[in-house]
Amino acid sequence: MTDENLLKTPLYDLHTNAGGKMVPFAGYAMPVQYPLGIMKEHLHCREKAGLFDVSHMGQCYIRSTDGSDPAKALEKLMPGALEILKPGKMRLTLLLNEEGGIEDDLMITRTFEADGTLYVVVNAACKDKDYGILEAKLGSQIAIERLDGHALLALQGPKAEAVLASLAPEIADLIFMESTMVTLEGTVCRVSRCGYTGEDGYEISIPEEEAPAFAERLLRHADVEWIGLGARDSLRLEAGLCLSGHDFNNKISPVEANLTFVLGKARREAGDFIGSERILRELANGADKKLVGILPSGRAPAREGVEIADNDGNIIGVVTSGGFGPTLGGPVAMGYVPSDFSADGTQINLLVRGKSLPAKVAKTPFVEQRYKRKKIS
Amino acid sequence: MLKFTEDHEWLNIEGGVATVGITDHAQNALGDIVFVELPEVNASFDKGADAAVVESVKAASEVYAPISGIITEINDVLEGEPGKVNSSPMDDGWFFKITVGDESELAELMDEVAYNEFVAGLE
Numbered sequence: 001m002t003d004e005n006l007l008k009t010p011l012y013d014l015h016t017n018a019g020g021k022m023v024p025f026a027g028y029a030m031p032v033q034y035p036l037g038i039m040k041e042h043l044h045c046r047e048k049a050g051l052f053d054v055s056h057m058g059q060c061y062i063r064s065t066d067g068s069d070p071a072k073a074l075e076k077l078m079p080g081a082l083e084i085l086k087p088g089k090m091r092l093t094l095l096l097n098e099e100g101g102i103e104d105d106l107m108i109t110r111t112f113e114a115d116g117t118l119y120v121v122v123n124a125a126c127k128d129k130d131y132g133i134l135e136a137k138l139g140s141q142i143a144i145e146r147l148d149g150h151a152l153l154a155l156q157g158p159k160a161e162a163v164l165a166s167l168a169p170e171i172a173d174l175i176f177m178e179s180t181m182v183t184l185e186g187t188v189c190r191v192s193r194c195g196y197t198g199e200d201g202y203e204i205s206i207p208e209e210e211a212p213a214f215a216e217r218l219l220r221h222a223d224v225e226w227i228g229l230g231a232r233d234s235l236r237l238e239a240g241l242c243l244s245g246h247d248f249n250n251k252i253s254p255v256e257a258n259l260t261f262v263l264g265k266a267r268r269e270a271g272d273f274i275g276s277e278r279i280l281r282e283l284a285n286g287a288d289k290k291l292v293g294i295l296p297s298g299r300a301p302a303r304e305g306v307e308i309a310d311n312d313g314n315i316i317g318v319v320t321s322g323g324f325g326p327t328l329g330g331p332v333a334m335g336y337v338p339s340d341f342s343a344d345g346t347q348i349n350l351l352v353r354g355k356s357l358p359a360k361v362a363k364t365p366f367v368e369q370r371y372k373r374k375k376i377s
Numbered sequence: 378m379l380k381f382t383e384d385h386e387w388l389n390i391e392g393g394v395a396t397v398g399i400t401d402h403a404q405n406a407l408g409d410i411v412f413v414e415l416p417e418v419n420a421s422f423d424k425g426a427d428a429a430v431v432e433s434v435k436a437a438s439e440v441y442a443p444i445s446g447i448i449t450e451i452n453d454v455l456e457g458e459p460g461k462v463n464s465s466p467m468d469d470g471w472f473f474k475i476t477v478g479d480e481s482e483l484a485e486l487m488d489e490v491a492y493n494e495f496v497a498g499l500e
Contacts, residue, residue: 037409038408038434038435039408039409039411039434230408231434234434299411299456300412300414300432301412303437323435324411324412326409326434331411
């Protein structure tokens with residue numbers, strides 16, 4: 001795809017004016033970094049507040065066509081407890097296939113609309129695929145209303161609450177994984193307390209025509225800096241969060257990807273979702289391989305595609321995400337190893353440019369997640 | 378004698394040995410450098426062979442031997458402080474010293490004026 005064919009988000013001009021280095025990503029021209037640089041952007045987000053343009057992600061409303069709960073329909077394809085979601089609550093879930101593989105991860109929010117309408121955010125690279133699967137498999141039961149006219153901004157970091165509350169004090173009352181409509185600078189926006197950096201923060205869905213002025217308003221705050229895709233990746237990796245299409249794909253199950261927390265207890269017992277046969281079997285007997293955190297012993301980063309070997313030199317797995325963790329101050333990675341090698345502290349080796357470099361299986365997150373889980377009275 | 382390559386390396390050639398590093402343009406394009414892998418002393422390289430690796434937060438990049446020769450010294454300070462390549466690319470951030478194995482290869486290198494024009498042409 002040539003640069004001319006790349007899509008632009010409503011904030012494209014702001015990125016280029018801010019000195020953003022634009023690269024192709026999921027069909028969009030997106031900023032990989034700004035003049036601050038990936039390292040400082042990453043650290044800024046962990047210390048203050050980082051603003052991310054995630055407008056390339058897919059946003060939609062999913063409604064029922066027959067008056068039933070749209071979450072009930074989605075539950076056929078997703079293993080999370082969605083039907084029980086109360087208005088204003090949100091949940092990470094997975095879109096599964098017949099073989100129990102993960103097509104994508106997605107965020108489902110129950111809106112306050114009386115018919116139980118859901119607000120759904122899917123990965124940029126998967127949006128057409130995801131909508132296609134939902135329409136093909138659930139077709140007549142649901143209607144998808146794409147919110148292509150909305151930008152999506154993420155404000156992440158320990159100062160995110162103070163920055164956003166200076167515009168709308170009520171957003172401080174949300175806790176992690178809650179979402180509501182808020183008027184920000186005269187514009188009705190959806191504000192959700194979530195994100196993908198491991199930090200406290202918000203995602204703000206805003207009509208595209210209002211998005212540039214609103215982003216500029218946030219950036220006027222001394223604590224807010226633009227953060228590009230580069231730091232977005234290192235932040236989510238340190239937080240132990242999977243990247244769709246890299247850390248899992250349509251052949252990998254939730255058990256293998258260590259995402260069993262998304263499986264609702266009642267859903268496991270009922271087994272009433274697509275691909276459940278394999279998933280329930282793996283839950284009972286264990287999967288052959290497992291996604292683990294990896295801490296290289298030396299300084300060399302091990303990136304996606306690096307092979308993992310045991311101490312006898314046998315290839316046992318592969319790195320699926322890896323790089324340098326600015327907060328940790330060293331290399332970090334995630335990858336698949338046989339379940340026998342998945343215990344924390346297990347010695348493994350990374351084959352980087354023909355050299356075998358020692359590493360250990362490690363707990364994730366590498367850097368503590370700092371979500372606001374409870375209301376502070 | 379300061380010379381440059383189209384791969385954005387500089388060579389400071391003195392008494393038959395070239396000190397080699399990457400240019401300010403290169404370090405700026407790479408971004409924050411987090412790891413440098415240097416060659417072994419006494420290793421021998423043909424011009425254009427992979428001699429070192431520099432990794433930024435973003436990606437790994439090869440550093441090619443800009444001339445054929447034998448490594449006489451490496452800047453092992455970079456193993457602990459790779460950020461010196463960003464802060465001082467032309468001085469403290471040098472990578473290795475290599476003998477000038479073939480004088481004729483020097484003729485293909487650019488001087489500073491030519492390199493600056495080359496970089497300007499990339500933008």
